[in-house]
Amino acid sequence: MxxxxxxxxxxxxxxxxxxxxxxxxxxxxxxxxxxxxxxxxxxxxxxxxxxxxxxxxxxxxxxxxxxxxxxxxxxxxxxxxxxxxxxxxxxxxxxxxxxxxxxxxxxxxxxxxxxxxxxxxxxxxxxxxxxxxxxxxxxxxxxxxxxxxxxxxxxxxxxxxxxxxxxxxYDFIETQENGHWGFSSIGGQLGGFDELVDSGDNTYIGKLNGEKGFGTFANGGNSIPYSNAELYLMGLIGADELNDIKIAKNAKTTKYGEFAADEIITLTASDIVAKHGERKPSVAAxxxxxxxxxxxxxxxxxxxxxxxxxxxxxxxxxxxxxxxxxxxxxxxxxxxxxxxxxxxxxxxxxxx
Structure with missing residues (x-):
């Protein structure tokens, strides 16, 4: 339940x-x-x-x-x-x-x-x-x-x-960390990076606030504000302000801030709305x-x-x-x- x-x-x-x-x-x-x-x-x-x-x-x-x-x-x-x-x-x-x-x-x-x-x-x-x-x-x-x-x-x-x-x-995006953002570019309180560097050969560097390294289920306690996607979920911004979200498929950490993945997929705001429907209540309500x-x-x-x-x-x-x-x-x-x-x-x- x-x-x-x-x-x-x-x-x-x-x-x-x-x-x-x-x-x-x-x-x-x-x-x-x-x-x-x-x-x-x-x-x-x-x-x-x-x-x-x-x-x-x-x-x-x-x-x-x-x-x-x-x-x-x-x-x-x-x-x-x-x-x-x-x-x-x-x-x-x-x-x-x-x-x-x-x-x-x-x-x-x-x-x-x-x-x-x-x-x-x-x-x-x-x-x-x-x-x-x-x-x-x-x-x-x-x-x-x-x-x-x-x-x-x-x-x-x-x-x-x-x-x-x-x-x-709660299934907002696919993730390898249940309930958190995992290897994604949401980069907020529930983990993830906000910048992705392609190092070639399906290897990547994840950064947060310009620095190498990120958490897959948390980032720095109260030192990190809510991210763009988190503000959307909270109803504080609309889909028109929602940034694209990059998600690493079958990712595995190789060293601090670095990981390998089968591929990187990108979800647009339109993809999110198509999957889940419009947020109700809207940002206005x-x-x-x-x-x-x-x-x-x-x-x-x-x-x-x-x-x-x-x-x-x-x-x-x-x-x-x-x-x-x-x-x-x-x-x-x-x-x-x-x-x-x-x-x-x-x-x-x-x-x-």
Missing amino acids: TNLKFLRFSLLVSLAFINVFSFYSCNKEDTNNDDASVTEDALKLDEYFYINEEKTVVNYILSSEDYNSFLVPDTEKDFSKITKKVYEHFEDDFDFIFILSNEKEQPSGLYYGVTYTAQNNIEGIGGNLYNGTAKYGSAGKLKSVIHMPRTEYIKNGPFLHEIMHYWGN SQKLFNAIVVVISKSALSKDVMNSLEDNIENFSRNAAPDASWGNTNNFWMATKEKATLNIVIPNPKK
Whole structure:
């Protein structure tokens, strides 16, 4: 079932698809709040569910058993337990639910980010139309649920990468990297190059931003903006602005940035539309403002240092302007979309 599939991102390994059916019990008995330091300034919605004073972060405190269950590599994980808790307190207002674990180091063997798509109501971008939002407690608004094991990944990535997985790659182009751009000239958050050099004898050099080298499933975290084709999938440009896409057939890496392939095929915008149909909604009618909620799960209340850093990174990522100097060349959402889309993460008033 397409609506139950999710995509996993890792800087070290390729994508894998699995179905999620299992449910986990919620045992609060061993929750430890001894180190709590932000709850005094937070809005308490229930005993374990707090909103920060700035209304940009939810801290959901779990038992050690439940918290750790989301960090075990290569296991099925049921994040609907988290999302349904969100909908206990809020209306169905969110396009994205971002779930972050509070880990100081990257857990060994675990993905850096994972996306569970809840629905697809867009025609012309590949994949089937479906609605699986009820699984997560949504009445039809939710697009995807994203989990990253560290809060720092908001700034460094793969945050932009995981958001992009709502729109692609679901058979938009043929690829050797499931769900990603592989050996293609899309050259964006989901991999690929943006310049191809023919070295002769069916060998090639792939470049990105003028430099030799590219990833087949990712490119440089949040340092890379969304590419031309990615903007098209998101509904931010029309087919009249879509560049040709080159795809290497049966490609094999030979050395860094170099590969051999049987042939290079070229897809034009007309080819894309002929295969998938016109994108609906069109660029004129497509969504440009997205609402999201950030939920940090932890075994005890977040420290003030963690919360302060988190609030700063969330504000920088979601602002409708360039982030501050501490982010260097890192893109936020507004920049990555070429200033064509915005992300609102201010938490609305809870249900009465």
